[in-house]
Amino acid sequence: MAAGLSDAAGMSDRIERWREAGIIDQATAGRIREYEAEHGRARARQAVGLSIAAIAGLSVGIGLISVAAANWSDIPVAVRLGADLLLGCGLAALIVRLDGDGDDGGTWGREAALVTMYLWVLASIGLVSQTYHLGGLTSSALIVWTLLTAWQMTFVRTRLAAGLWLAGVSVTWWWLLADHAERFPREDVAVGLAAVPLSVLAWVAVSRRVRDRRPEIADAALAWASAGLGLAALVAPNLLYSEASAHELAELWVAVLLGVAALAAMLPAAPRLVMRLGAAAGDPTRATMMLRLVIVETALFLLTLLLPHPSLDWAAALAFVLVCSTLAALASALDDTRAFRFAVLLVAARILIAYAELFGSLLGTGLGLIGAGLVAFGLLQFWKRYVSRFEPDREGQS
Amino acid sequence: MSRRVRLIAALVIPLVGIGALIVRGELRSTGDRVWRVPVEGYDPRDLLSGQYLRYRYLWAGEAVLCPGGPPDCCLCLSGASAGVAATPQVYSVDCAQSEQTEACDDLVRSAEVRGPERFYIDERYALAAETAMRERAASVELVVTAEGGVAVRELFFDGVPWRETLVPSK
Numbered sequence: 001m002a003a004g005l006s007d008a009a010g011m012s013d014r015i016e017r018w019r020e021a022g023i024i025d026q027a028t029a030g031r032i033r034e035y036e037a038e039h040g041r042a043r044a045r046q047a048v049g050l051s052i053a054a055i056a057g058l059s060v061g062i063g064l065i066s067v068a069a070a071n072w073s074d075i076p077v078a079v080r081l082g083a084d085l086l087l088g089c090g091l092a093a094l095i096v097r098l099d100g101d102g103d104d105g106g107t108w109g110r111e112a113a114l115v116t117m118y119l120w121v122l123a124s125i126g127l128v129s130q131t132y133h134l135g136g137l138t139s140s141a142l143i144v145w146t147l148l149t150a151w152q153m154t155f156v157r158t159r160l161a162a163g164l165w166l167a168g169v170s171v172t173w174w175w176l177l178a179d180h181a182e183r184f185p186r187e188d189v190a191v192g193l194a195a196v197p198l199s200v201l202a203w204v205a206v207s208r209r210v211r212d213r214r215p216e217i218a219d220a221a222l223a224w225a226s227a228g229l230g231l232a233a234l235v236a237p238n239l240l241y242s243e244a245s246a247h248e249l250a251e252l253w254v255a256v257l258l259g260v261a262a263l264a265a266m267l268p269a270a271p272r273l274v275m276r277l278g279a280a281a282g283d284p285t286r287a288t289m290m291l292r293l294v295i296v297e298t299a300l301f302l303l304t305l306l307l308p309h310p311s312l313d314w315a316a317a318l319a320f321v322l323v324c325s326t327l328a329a330l331a332s333a334l335d336d337t338r339a340f341r342f343a344v345l346l347v348a349a350r351i352l353i354a355y356a357e358l359f360g361s362l363l364g365t366g367l368g369l370i371g372a373g374l375v376a377f378g379l380l381q382f383w384k385r386y387v388s389r390f391e392p393d394r395e396g397q398s
Numbered sequence: 399m400s401r402r403v404r405l406i407a408a409l410v411i412p413l414v415g416i417g418a419l420i421v422r423g424e425l426r427s428t429g430d431r432v433w434r435v436p437v438e439g440y441d442p443r444d445l446l447s448g449q450y451l452r453y454r455y456l457w458a459g460e461a462v463l464c465p466g467g468p469p470d471c472c473l474c475l476s477g478a479s480a481g482v483a484a485t486p487q488v489y490s491v492d493c494a495q496s497e498q499t500e501a502c503d504d505l506v507r508s509a510e511v512r513g514p515e516r517f518y519i520d521e522r523y524a525l526a527a528e529t530a531m532r533e534r535a536a537s538v539e540l541v542v543t544a545e546g547g548v549a550v551r552e553l554f555f556d557g558v559p560w561r562e563t564l565v566p567s568k
Binding site: 074081084085088089092095096099117121124125128129130131132133134144147148149151152154155 | 402405406407408409410411412413415416417419420423424426427449450516517518520549550551
């Protein structure tokens with residue numbers, strides 16, 4: 001619902017800007033508002049319903065896994081496995097039945113059943129493993145799960161369910177690397193390959209084929225890729241705190257280069273990524289430049305792991321502020337008020353922490369905090385200038 | 399292919415897959431020659447991990463998992479007796495050398511039993527099983543699969559199936 005309200009506020013803001021710029025007249029602005037008021041609420045209601053359905057399916061599915069994990073030895077094997085298969089058949093029949101039902105309830109029910117069946121497969125693999133005391137690697141079970149459910153999960157209709165599926169695929173990949181790390185010539189190869197889902201998800205997000213056929217999956221991939229890149233960007237500057245010897249770092253260089261390669265693979269997708277992120281309402285050229293800058297900064301800070309260095313507290317703090325500032329500029333170019341505010345908040349918080357962190361004496365800390373306060377006031381002025389663009393014109397709305 | 403048919407096909411795949419896993423589990427567990435192999439807890443500090451016991455085999459005989467032996471190493475199990483679960487005599491052989499393997503009743507690929515192994519336990523019996531594993535003589539009944547793996551059928555404490563000798567916690 002929050003997303004729906006935010007969308008509505010953003011739309012109202014844009015309509016006002018278009019009207020002020022003379023792109024649309026007052027009458028057209030009024031008609032667009034009426035249309036959005038009529039249809040936006042229905043869309044928001046459906047989105048909330050679908051999300052609740054996906055969460056309900058997730059809850060039932062996790063419950064099934066938990067019940068299977070209890071390993072009920074009192075129930076004969078044939079009954080246990082037969083009941084499990086029967087449950088799977090029932091879920092499949094329910095999905096098929098609800099698929100033809102066009103109303104909201106049918107769609108929500110189908111979504112919940114699809115998510116439940118997704119997790120039922122995992123629970124069943126666990127149940128069979130328990131029943132026959134199959135050893136083996138966890139990654140083998142996860143691969144079977146991912147393969148058996150791949151086609152089925154392309155039928156989901158919510159970003160939440162699609163995101164759950166993409167998370168499942170990513171976890172399978174990471175577990176596979178962890179289980180087979182010692183098979184690589186160097187174990188850090190597995191660490192580096194763990195970054196592959198980041199670039200794969202970015203390319204899934206911008207794939208025209210995926211977007212046309214399964215927009216929910218493209219949206220979910222975009223959300224995961226953005227979150228992954230954002231997390232990597234915020235973590236990378238902190239690598240400057242590391243105080244590793246040349247010998248220790250020599251064991252990491254393949255992982256670092258693979259991580260950088262995964263980031264570099266996102267660069268060509270940047271223009272389409274910013275369009276998917278909604279840059280049409282902002283400044284696509286600047287957003288593309290800022291996104292590329294975020295990727296390059298993250299890669300550069302990752303590369304510092306290849307050079308033995310002492311713990312660089314100052315540099316780590318400055319690097320973090322630099323990355324957050326770039327993220328703020330990206331959010332501004334994308335016309336994303338919430339992300340912009342969050343990034344500016346991170347910059348302010350990091351500056352305050354840096355003062356407390358870097359000055360040991362009371363005098364130093366006091367002066368540092370005064371300086372931080374002044375910087376924060378400066379940021380406030382900067383914020384006001386930027387954020388004023390996002391605030392709706394109350395007079396124009398009345 | 400209509401959307402409905404594609405949806406049905408997509409839903410049948412996991413059902414068939416789970417069914418196939420069950421059939422595979424059943425086929426692995428069937429076998430004429432049943433072995434009884436002593437086991438011990440893998441980690442005396444924490445035998446119980448989740449709802450399964452961790453253990454390793456105590457093979458009788460040479461009892462080696464081919465340290466420095468042939469790269470394609472198998473455990474040769476001999477001493478089977480019809481209709482009774484026998485404790486095997488074990489020595490290591492090269493899986494590919496038929497003159498070494500022809501005297502064996504069963505061949506187990508050493509990589510399959512390098513351990514630690516798992517035995518899943520009902521959560522109500524978990525703590526009792528952990529204690530029994532530490533204090534009593536434990537063994538498992540198993541059959542050897544066609545691929546050289548093992549399929550464990552049952553866990554015993556002092557020769558008694560665990561269900562008959564353990565008391566569930568309240």
